[in-house]
Each structure stands twice: as C-alpha cells, then as structure tokens.
Amino acid sequence: RVVPRNYDPKGARFLIAVRFPTPPLAYQFQEDTPPESPMADNRTMAELFQAPIEGYEDAIVIPKITANNFELKHGLINLVQNKQFFEHDKENPHAHIRYFNKITLTMRVPNVPSSLIKLMLFPFSLEGAARIWLEKEPPRSIQTWDNLVSKFINQFFPLLKTTNLRNKITRFQQRFDESFYEAWERYNDLLRACPHHGFSELHQLDTFYNALNVNDQDSLNSAVGGNFLDKMPRECLKIIESKSKVRQSRAKEVVAKVSFHPMLLSLRTWLKHFFWIRKTSPQLQLLLPLLLQSK
Numbered sequence: 001r002v003v004p005r006n007y008d009p010k011g012a013r014f015l016i017a018v019r020f021p022t023p024p025l026a027y028q029f030q031e032d033t034p035p036e037s038p039m040a041d042n043r044t045m046a047e048l049f050q051a052p053i054e055g056y057e058d059a060i061v062i063p064k065i066t067a068n069n070f071e072l073k074h075g076l077i078n079l080v081q082n083k084q085f086f087e088h089d090k091e092n093p094h095a096h097i098r099y100f101n102k103i104t105l106t107m108r109v110p111n112v113p114s115s116l117i118k119l120m121l122f123p124f125s126l127e128g129a130a131r132i133w134l135e136k137e138p139p140r141s142i143q144t145w146d147n148l149v150s151k152f153i154n155q156f157f158p159l160l161k162t163t164n165l166r167n168k169i170t171r172f173q174q175r176f177d178e179s180f181y182e183a184w185e186r187y188n189d190l191l192r193a194c195p196h197h198g199f200s201e202l203h204q205l206d207t208f209y210n211a212l213n214v215n216d217q218d219s220l221n222s223a224v225g226g227n228f229l230d231k232m233p234r235e236c237l238k239i240i241e242s243k244s245k246v247r248q249s250r251a252k253e254v255v256a257k258v259s260f261h262p263m264l265l266s267l268r269t270w271l272k273h274f275f276w277i278r279k280t281s282p283q284l285q286l287l288l289p290l291l292l293q294s295k
Contacts, residue, residue, distance in 0.1 A: 059137035067111040086128040115145040165194035
C-alpha cells in the first residue's frame with residue numbers, strides 16, 4: 001500500500017513507498033474465543049439442577065469437647081422442652097434465660113464448661129417462631145454463650161418494649177385498694193420484667209416511696225424515726241422488705257377470717273345498696289319492695 005509522504009503545491013507529487021505489514025489471513029478470521037479456565041464447572045445439566053449439599057451448618061458454633069463419652073442426658077433435654085419459648089406476647093426472654101440457667105446448673109461434667117452445655121442445649125428450649133429465628137441466623141455466626149444471649153434478648157425484647165416498661169417503672173403508683181405488700185410485689189415484678197432498665201437502687205427506692213399513699217409513707221418515716229429518704233439505700237431496702245413481710249402475714253390472717261364467713265360479705269354489700277337507695281330520690285324508694293321480694 002502506497003501513501004504520499006510529501007506534497008508539492010505546484011502539482012508535483014513525490015511518492016515514497018511506505019509499506020505496512022499485513023497480518024496473516026488465518027489470523028484475521030480467527031474466532032475470539034476466551035481461553036478455557038482450569039476452574040470451569042464440568043457438571044452436567046442434571047447435576048446442576050440437583051439440590052446443593054452445602055449451607056447446612058448451624059448458627060451456633062460448638063467448641064471442641066475434650067471429655068470422653070460426653071452427651072446430653074435425655075432427662076435434661078426433657079426438662080428444657082417442658083418450658084419452651086415460643087415468642088408469645090406474655091413470654092419474657094429474660095425469664096426464659098433465668099429458667100434455662102437454673103436447669104443447666106443441675107448438670108456438671110468434668111472438663112466440660114457450662115457455657116458449652118448451654119450452647120448445645122439451648123436450641124431444644126425454643127419452638128415456633130423462636131426456633132425459626134435461630135434457624136435463619138447465618139451459619140457459624142454465634143461463637144459464645146454471651147453472644148447467643150445478646151442476640152436472643154435483642155430479637156425478642158425490642159427497644160419499644162424496653163421503653164414501655166421503663167415508663168411503667170417511672171410512673172408507678174400505688175393503687176387505691178392496694179396494700180403495701182401488693183404494691184411492693186407489683187413494683188418488683190416490673191423490675192424483674194426489664195432487668196436492663198438502667199435505674200440505680202437509689203432511683204428505684206425513691207420512685208417506690210413517692211408512689212405510696214400518705215399512710216404508708218408515714219409508716220416508713222416512723223420506722224426510721226424521721227424522713228425515710230434520709231437513710232442509706234441498703235437500710236431503706238431492709239425496712240421496706242421487713243414491712244412487706246409483716247403486712248403479708250396480716251393480710252393472710254384477714255383473708256382467712258373473711259373467708260370463714262362468706263355470707264357476711266353478701267349481706268354487707270346488700271345493706272350498702274339498701275341505704276344508698278333510701279338517701280336518693282323518692283322514685284327510687286318505690287323500687288324497694290320489688291328488691292325485697294327478689295331477695
């Protein structure tokens with residue numbers, strides 16, 4: 001192929017032959033095929049459509065067991081399965097962990113850490129939605145018992161539930177017909193339902209004292225010979241627990257006496273309605289004969 005290199009404006013053209021190498025004809029028509037990979041999948045279509053056998057590892061990683069002939073006892077598994085966690089509305093994951101820890105304490109094996117036993121046994125304590133949650137966790141994503149407890153609590157005790165219980169604790173008030181013992185028990189139930197509430201012992205005692213009626217507050221002040229809140233928190237707690245036990249025993253005596261005469265309660269209720277009608281308008285008094293006949 002000839003290409004002009006110089007050009008003369010008067011019309012004279014000097015041509016210098018410049019030739020470019022031309023590739024072989026076979027190379028021009030060679031197909032652009034990628035090189036064969038040494039890692040190519042050589043399975044057949046039938047083999048590719050078969051279900052995979054990978055991905056069945058559990059989320060919980062069980063450490064290596066050094067003890068000989070170790071296995072979980074069937075009786076221990078049955079105890080755990082008798083009180084499984086389903087994720088029902090009234091179930092508390094904290095209570096489930098406390099119960100589970102008590103069960104696992106009954107089994108002690110030389111050279112086997114208790115945390116290892118808990119990791120192996122915990123899946124048996126779940127059922128329903130809770131079991132499905134654990135099965136959906138990524139394989140080998142739970143390495144320790146603390147890691148498992150953290151994931152379990154965060155899954156079934158969300159932030160909104162924590163906030164609601166914290167508000168109930170902060171806004172706690174003794175009910176009109178509630179004894180000191182009943183109020184203290186109900187307050188402690190709220191604290192146990194949310195052990196990660198974050199309130200100090202001082203804050204808990206202050207909240208409970210200010211939630212009591214005037215009579216119970218005066219009773220606590222008399223017990224310390226002054227202002228109840230001026231005492232140390234530990235001393236205040238002992239006084240509350242002591243007062244609660246006394247009221248509990250008295251309440252049992254009163255219940256026993258009242259239950260011995262059940263007709264008195266019915267008569268007392270009827271008399272209240274009777275005198276209330278007499279104090280009201282004459283129109284209601286006309287209904288008294290009808291009420292007496294119905295009795």
